[in-house]
Amino acid sequence: MAIATDVLARLKDITGPDGWMSDPNLLAPYLSEPRGRFHGNTPLLMQPASTTQVAAIVRECAAHQIPMVPQGGNTGLVGGQTPSPEGVQILVNLGRMNRIRDIDPVAGTMTAEAGCLLASVQTAAREVDRLFPLSLAAEGSCQIGGNIATNAGGTQVLRYGTARALTLGLEVVLADGTIWDGLSPLRKDNTGYDLKHMFIGSEGTLGIITAAVLRLFPQPRQTVTAIAGISNIDGAMKLMERMQAASGERATAFELMSALAVELAVKHMDGVARPLGAQTPWYVLMEFHGGDGDDLGPAVEAGLGQALDDGDVVDGAIAQNAAQAQAMWKLRESIPPAQTKEGASIKNDIGVPGHRAEKFVDACASAIESLVPGSRLVAFGHLGDGNLHMNVSQPPAMEPPAFLDQWDKITGVVHDLTMEFGGTFSAEHGIGQLKRGELVRHKSAAALDSLARIKTAFDPQGLFNPGKIF
Numbered sequence: 001m002a003i004a005t006d007v008l009a010r011l012k013d014i015t016g017p018d019g020w021m022s023d024p025n026l027l028a029p030y031l032s033e034p035r036g037r038f039h040g041n042t043p044l045l046m047q048p049a050s051t052t053q054v055a056a057i058v059r060e061c062a063a064h065q066i067p068m069v070p071q072g073g074n075t076g077l078v079g080g081q082t083p084s085p086e087g088v089q090i091l092v093n094l095g096r097m098n099r100i101r102d103i104d105p106v107a108g109t110m111t112a113e114a115g116c117l118l119a120s121v122q123t124a125a126r127e128v129d130r131l132f133p134l135s136l137a138a139e140g141s142c143q144i145g146g147n148i149a150t151n152a153g154g155t156q157v158l159r160y161g162t163a164r165a166l167t168l169g170l171e172v173v174l175a176d177g178t179i180w181d182g183l184s185p186l187r188k189d190n191t192g193y194d195l196k197h198m199f200i201g202s203e204g205t206l207g208i209i210t211a212a213v214l215r216l217f218p219q220p221r222q223t224v225t226a227i228a229g230i231s232n233i234d235g236a237m238k239l240m241e242r243m244q245a246a247s248g249e250r251a252t253a254f255e256l257m258s259a260l261a262v263e264l265a266v267k268h269m270d271g272v273a274r275p276l277g278a279q280t281p282w283y284v285l286m287e288f289h290g291g292d293g294d295d296l297g298p299a300v301e302a303g304l305g306q307a308l309d310d311g312d313v314v315d316g317a318i319a320q321n322a323a324q325a326q327a328m329w330k331l332r333e334s335i336p337p338a339q340t341k342e343g344a345s346i347k348n349d350i351g352v353p354g355h356r357a358e359k360f361v362d363a364c365a366s367a368i369e370s371l372v373p374g375s376r377l378v379a380f381g382h383l384g385d386g387n388l389h390m391n392v393s394q395p396p397a398m399e400p401p402a403f404l405d406q407w408d409k410i411t412g413v414v415h416d417l418t419m420e421f422g423g424t425f426s427a428e429h430g431i432g433q434l435k436r437g438e439l440v441r442h443k444s445a446a447a448l449d450s451l452a453r454i455k456t457a458f459d460p461q462g463l464f465n466p467g468k469i470f
């Protein structure tokens with residue numbers, strides 16, 4: 001049912017003219033997710049400037065049973081932030097709540113509003129000689145609230161953990177408009193259920209996150225970046241263990257790239273060169289952070305040298321300066337856009353235990369070849385935490401639409417294998433609208449029942465982001 005005009009007028013009054021949009025031309029960028037798989041409609045996009053405005057919006061919507069869709073930077077790829085097509089849901093975009101409320105370098109905490117860009121949070125930490133380590137390719141446009149709502153990971157999870165580990169406290173507007181002030185900087189608090197964890201990864205279905213206390217770390221005084229060419233993924237896992245021992249557990253990133261992924265990046269992206277003299281089936285990009293007293297460079301060199309001597313690594317290089325380190329990262333970051341330039345692709349964001357990744361990737365390659373002969377597996381990802389992409393590029397001679405018609409079949413088989421190998425069918429983007437069927441297919445009845453009970457307890461009217469996750 002269409003939302004009554006008097007309710008829309010009261011919502012507009014809450015923020016004043018700077019805090020809402022209803023012109024379809026202005027709304028358009030907020031109504032589709034980046035890959036264009038989901039499109040929605042809304043009569044009103046709200047951009048509140050304060051927590052009290054968010055609370056007033058939620059109260060008004062709750063009083064009239066109007067569904068609300070929380071939205072951050074609109075970078076998610078599963079349609080979680082996209083309203084339904086009927087135009088009966090209010091979009092609540094947090095972009096104007098972008099203040100750093102407090103930063104305490106000594107305590108190692110920052111209180112940031114939900115709409116702060118991830119890149120701005122990183123910069124604010126750097127300005128007081130601290131590190132906020134969450135880092136991913138969308139950091140220039142995603143917001144910290146969205147990162148927390150999807151429990152984002154990225155390249156540095158191995159050392160610093162996901163958004164869950166980096167969030168000490170939260171401020172959340174609950175379903176009746178109450179503000180829950182959980183902005184605690186405590187590292188440990190055993191007073192009953194730890195409520196913040198309910199909202200982390202909840203994809204806007206339990207409440208609207210308005211601010212967070214984030215954990216900061218010392219800025220690394222030394223950073224060492226290296227690339228190794230290896231024969232197989234088991235070898236990469238062995239290398240990770242060796243390099244962790246050699247560096248005193250200082251590896252922050254351990255990124256896997258298949259030969260084809262590297263080949264596509266070199267072929268399609270300007271300024272990307274082959275990383276090593278030798279061409280190997282797999283490559284690993286490693287990064288290490290150290291403090292003043294560490295002897296990180298020699299430690300990494302010794303570890304890599306020993307791996308070469310033992311035949312575990314075919315070739316390797318350590319960046320000698322910042323430009324070389326940037327070139328190594330550019331290669332890694334070029335893989336997704338290069339795959340897009342190669343033609344149609346079918347993508348996923350699975351996770352598997354690292355020690356099973358070798359057999360899992362082999363199983364995926366043969367299953368995909370049987371389904372669509374000639375299609376090409378472009379495997380890469382964060383091997384350090386098992387979050388990999390088993391992306392598939394079209395056979396060169398196939399028409400893109402015919403290949404994309406195979407989306408569900410290929411994804412289904414990759415997800416089935418992921419579960420068989422003890423993994424997860426989403427380690428990045430979450431469920432949103434795209435993977436609701438997969439959630440039902442792969443979660444146990446006990447887990448689904450518990451999730452549904454939690455949803456009802458926090459959002460009895462079902463007004464927060466309906467049609468997402470469930």
Ligand SMILES: Cc1cc2nc3c(=O)[nH]c(=O)nc-3n(C[C@H](O)[C@H](O)[C@H](O)COP(=O)(O)OP(=O)(O)OC[C@H]3O[C@@H](n4cnc5c(N)ncnc54)[C@H](O)[C@@H]3O)c2cc1C
Binds near residue numbers: 149208
């Ligand atoms: C190029 C690219 C690379 C990526 N790489 C990685 C990666 O390496 N690792 C990884 O884990 N993820 C990765 N992602 C996914 C990324 O983590 C998410 O897209 C991002 O965290 C979502 O933030 P956002 O502000 O854009 O949220 P949106 O996309 O706007 O929203 C995402 C979800 O969060 C909810 N939400 C947003 N803000 C709030 C709020 N304030 N309160 C409550 N709910 C809210 C929305 O309702 C929606 O369900 C990548 C994405 C892209 C596009």
